[in-house]
Amino acid sequence: MSASSTPAPQAEGQRRTRRRTLALCALPVVLLLVVALFAPLPYSLAQPGETANVLGRRDGKPVIAVEGAQAQGRDKGRLMSVTIAATQPEATVRLPDVVRSWFREDRAVMPREAVYPGGGDTKDAEKRISEEMKDSQHKAVTAALRQLHRSPKDIHVKLRLGDVGGPSAGLFFALGIVDKLDGDGAGGGLTGGRTVAGTGTIDADGKVGAVGGVPLKTQAARRDGATFFLLPKSQCGEASAELPSGLRLVPVGSLQGALDALKGIRTHGKVPSC
Template identity: 60%
Template structure:
């Protein structure tokens, strides 16, 4: 074997080794998918998602569905072929692991963090909804129950559910107008709606579960349009008030914001 042939063989072996290493080495990414949705006006595992005491509630129609994503766990090994496949699929998203799991190094720590965020989200949703209606948190108590969901991204839909159960559109009608409305967004106690991430996957989950309208934080309009299912109407919101106004306009045929 000539020296040139031996050199080519060695180089080829090194290249092959590098390729195999790239294919087999775990990478700091997570692969996300459309998750579950839940109607906050209904029940979850036999219990009402929203229970209100200290005030009369309305019988509602239509649905207000919170949305979620699911992702490979923090301990999962994600490799180059997984990333390549994820880039080309519309029902998957490749995301930096720290964007999906910004806190915690294992499943238990992350679950605890997400549970705390969910509890805080429920408190702020209650404050935002009662504040929007001019009611007191001292007189009205709200219990929110939704199993197997963590994080703050259901805040907007929780707040809308409370408003709908207590007051509807303020004129005897449901906020939903009988539709299945889905959405996502964090919320502050004074009613400001914040961005959440994973919106293209959430619109797909909403479409899968029958929604025709999707409320999205205005800052995420571009992301929401990326893989928008056919027939899904995007409605951008910045506050709880703007979300309520948009839903009223949808029912009456008034002007509705659009992305």
């Protein structure tokens, strides 16, 4: 013999009340998730950018032009400055964009302030980047001429790198100037015919400083044929985390250190490594 029962009206009412309470409690969470999904975030998305051979030409003109001295280096290789490409300051970046970029090795999510210090719109950013490039070029020329014990009164150096801005090409501008003016000191070039890429700021005394986006820059360098990558010593760990196969990291702390490393590369001698 079986018996059946129905819920007491009071118990059923309590269950309905609990369900309504849970629904009301969940609603703000759902709304927060929707807002987070579609709200703009203070980030920029970046990817490997273009490379530029500072020993070559840009828009039909030499990237580095020297007046007042005869060029000595005859380099058959390439010294490649590398860049990253980032979304503009006004670009809207949302949570789905960030999530997709996290799962790609050729993309990076960076705080917008780290990419565009000082804030502002694209026009403001372009102005600052242009000013940083001019300052970087001046320091690169000064460092290179000091390295060679040459006077800026006698030698005029003009640098052209198109729309590429910022200070991170400083080291390679300085190396390119040394290569143009002196080469390896024996009629050859600094690279020994190899493709060497890299990045780093430089001050007037030849000290190399850190830059942003190094892992993406190593990808751009390997993509365009580089087998060696010069970078600031302090950024070895950052660059090693996602290093492309076939690219060797060469840490340097100064212009002299970079020149010593290039000598090791072209002569199969001692080359520093991360």
